[in-house]
Amino acid sequence: xxxxxxxxxxxxxxxxxxxxxxxxxxxxxxxxxxxxxxxxxxxxxxxxxxxxxxxxxxxxxxxxxxxxxxxxxxxxxxxxxxxxxxxxxxxxxxxxxxxxxxxxxxxxxxxxxxxxxxxxxxxxxxxxxxxxxxxxxxxxxxxxxxxxxxxxxxxxxxxxxxxxxxxxxxxxxxxxxxxxxxxxxxxxxxxxxxxxxxxxxxxxxxxxxxxxxxxxxxxxxxxxxxxxxxxxxxxxxxxxxxxxxxxxxxxxxxxxxxxxxxxxxxxxxxxxxxxxxxxxxxxxxxxxxxxxxxxxxxxxxxxxxxxxxxxxxxxxxxxxxxxxxxxxxxxxxxxxxxxxxxxxxxxxxxxxxxxxxxxxxxxxxxxxxxxxxxxxxxxxxxxxxxxxxxxxxxxxxxxx
Numbered sequence: 001x002x003x004x005x006x007x008x009x010x011x012x013x014x015x016x017x018x019x020x021x022x023x024x025x026x027x028x029x030x031x032x033x034x035x036x037x038x039x040x041x042x043x044x045x046x047x048x049x050x051x052x053x054x055x056x057x058x059x060x061x062x063x064x065x066x067x068x069x070x071x072x073x074x075x076x077x078x079x080x081x082x083x084x085x086x087x088x089x090x091x092x093x094x095x096x097x098x099x100x101x102x103x104x105x106x107x108x109x110x111x112x113x114x115x116x117x118x119x120x121x122x123x124x125x126x127x128x129x130x131x132x133x134x135x136x137x138x139x140x141x142x143x144x145x146x147x148x149x150x151x152x153x154x155x156x157x158x159x160x161x162x163x164x165x166x167x168x169x170x171x172x173x174x175x176x177x178x179x180x181x182x183x184x185x186x187x188x189x190x191x192x193x194x195x196x197x198x199x200x201x202x203x204x205x206x207x208x209x210x211x212x213x214x215x216x217x218x219x220x221x222x223x224x225x226x227x228x229x230x231x232x233x234x235x236x237x238x239x240x241x242x243x244x245x246x247x248x249x250x251x252x253x254x255x256x257x258x259x260x261x262x263x264x265x266x267x268x269x270x271x272x273x274x275x276x277x278x279x280x281x282x283x284x285x286x287x288x289x290x291x292x293x294x295x296x297x298x299x300x301x302x303x304x305x306x307x308x309x310x311x312x313x314x315x316x317x318x319x320x321x322x323x324x325x326x327x328x329x330x331x332x333x334x335x336x337x338x339x340x341x342x343x344x345x346x347x348x349x350x351x352x353x354x355x356x357x358x359x360x361x362x363x364x365x366x367x368x369x370x371x372x373x374x375x376x377x378x379x380x381x382x383x384x385x386x387x388x389x390x391x392x393x394x395x396x397x398x399x400x
Contacts, residue, residue, distance in 0.1 A: 004324065008317040008338035011309055015345035018310060019352060021202055027356050029206040031265035032167060032178060034159035038072050041169040045144035046076045046137055047161070048228075052113075052128035054084040055394045056152040057093065058276060063152045064097040070156040071106055077161075078107040078138055082128035085113065107138055121399050123244045125151075126237040133236055145228035153273055154180065154222045160269035164225050167262070174230035174259035175251065177219040178266025179206075181357055188278035190363040191370030192285070192377075194353065195311060199303065209251070209263040217255045218263055221247030222272050230259050244398055245291045267357045282377065287393055289381035297382070304378045312371035314342035 049067060053060055064081070071077050083091040091110060098108045113128035133147055146165065150156070160178075168176040182197050184190045204218035224247065234257050240249040254261045275281035293299035317339045325331050350361040384391040391398045 004317050004320050005332060005335040005338055007313050008335060008342050011313040011317065012338055012342040012345060014306075014310055015314075015342060015349065018198070018202075019345060019349055022198065022349070022352060025205050025207065026201045026265070027352070029265055030210070031267065032160070032163050032269055034269070035163045035166055037166065038162055040072075040075050041166050044146060044165050044169060046078060046139060047146045047148060047165065048078045048080060048132075048135075048137070049148045049150060050129060050132040051079075051081045051150050051152055052084060052125035052132065053081055053086065053090050053094070053152050054125070054128075054396070055086045055088050056090045057088045059152040060090050060093050061097055063150070063154060064094060066155045066157075067150070068097075068101055068103055068106065070158050070161055071103070072162050074105050075161075076138070077105075078109065080109045080111065080132045080135065082111055082113050082132040084125065084128040085115075109135065111135070121242045123242055123398055124246060124393060126241045126243070126246050129237040129246075130241075133231065147226045147228055147231055149221075149224045149226070151222040151272070155183075155271040155273075157269045157271070160266070163269065164223075167264070168225055168227070171262055172260055173225075173262040174227045175219060175254045176225040176262045176264070177247075177251070178223040178264055178270050179220050180222055180270035180272035181267035181359070183271050183273040184362075185273065186275070186277055186281075187363065188281045188373070189273075189275055191366055192281060192373055193274070194350065194359065194364075195307060195367070195370050195374060196285070197353075197359075198349070199307070206263050206265070209261060212255070212258075212260065215255065217248070217251040217261060219247040219251035219254075219261070220263075220266075223266060223270050224250070230254070230257075233257060233259070242399070245288055248292070265357075282380075283392060283394070285374075285377045286381040286384050287391065287398065289378055290385040291381075295385065300378050300382055304375050307371045307374050310371075311346060311367040312375075314339065314346055315368040318343060 051063060067079060081094045083094070094110050098110060101108070111131065113131045116122045116127050129149060137145060146168070164176055164178070167173070182193050184193050205216065208214045208216035209218045234250070234253040237246060239253060240246045243249040251261055275284055290300055293303065321331065321335055321339055346367055347361070347364055350364040353359040354361050388399065
């Protein structure tokens with residue numbers, strides 16, 4: 001019985017610390033909000049929106065439609081879709097979006113990334129992002145230009161482009177990146193994504209990332225707004241060609257070059273649905289997890305222990321307590337209180353997320369299953385990343 005009490009009490013204490021840390025680090029973190037002004041900032045020349053796309057049949061139309069709706073009228077904006085040798089109809093669907101677009105003030109380009117250079121290692125979207133960024137500008141110059149890199153699974157809300165550019169210009173940012181609101185549809189997402197969002201928020205503190213004197217650097221790959229001159233100064237995606245988690249590498253390069261990194265919550269203006277099935281979620285997180293902790297075995301194993309303690313232990317303690325009673329063993333009142341408190345705090349964390357970010361509390365009682373799934377993802381990620389076997393993204397083999 002003491003073991004159950006100890007486990008539940010430890011979980012309870014850690015969950016309480018987590019809840020307080022979330023409020024201090026994320027609840028009060030700076031966030032991007034809509035602006036009343038629709039004037040293009042004086043420091044802004046052309047804005048090029050780049051969408052690298054590989055087998056995005058399910059996403060490309062929704063992504064491009066949202067971008068078009070979010071683009072302020074009569075701003076110098078170019079929308080570039082770079083198809084990375086998709087084996088599906090991604091490029092054809094993008095062409096349909098372009099031909100059906102009624103915006104005469106919006107410049108479109110849909111290009112093929114082409115084959116990667118022989119003898120060079122290019123991971124993920126680094127090659128198509130490079131091809132798009134190096135296209136000639138519509139006005140023939142590259143002065144005062146901005147590059148906005150978006151993933152195809154992003155959905156922009158109206159007002160985000162004006163707000164982001166005005167924020168970047170007013171703060172003299174070289175890279176402005178936004179943490180999006182995670183959207184979930186399938187059960188696997190509801191199990192894993194809320195837990196992952198919690199870990200990311202604590203693992204990469206926004207305030208520290210925004211501190212020029214702190215080496216901590218983080219960028220959310222789905223939304224990265226670069227000053228073009230600064231992007232070129234750090235070498236752009238060419239400089240991180242072999243990096244699978246290129247957003248972290250670019251953020252670190254920005255800070256190491258003494259440039260300004262601005263990381264904000266964008267949950268009111270940017271939505272992101274990363275995966276639509278368990279198979280896609282498994283492939284995605286086994287690709288990224290071990291890299292996200294810098295291939296550090298201690299951090300990887302530690303993340304599993306933390307997740308199990310926070311999100312699985314309360315439920316396992318409850319089951320153990322019920323079995324103890326069913327078998328006729330003594331049940332301590334303190335153990336009941338500790339188990340009940342720990343489960344209540346699991347719910348409290350999801351309620352906090354709903355309050356701060358509008359994330360539904362759906363399937364919160366299955367957090368234990370999400371923790372077990374993450375506990376399986378992490379060793380698989382270590383194995384895939386270390387050996388290269390089965391290390392893929394949408395079936396395309398990655399190189400470590």
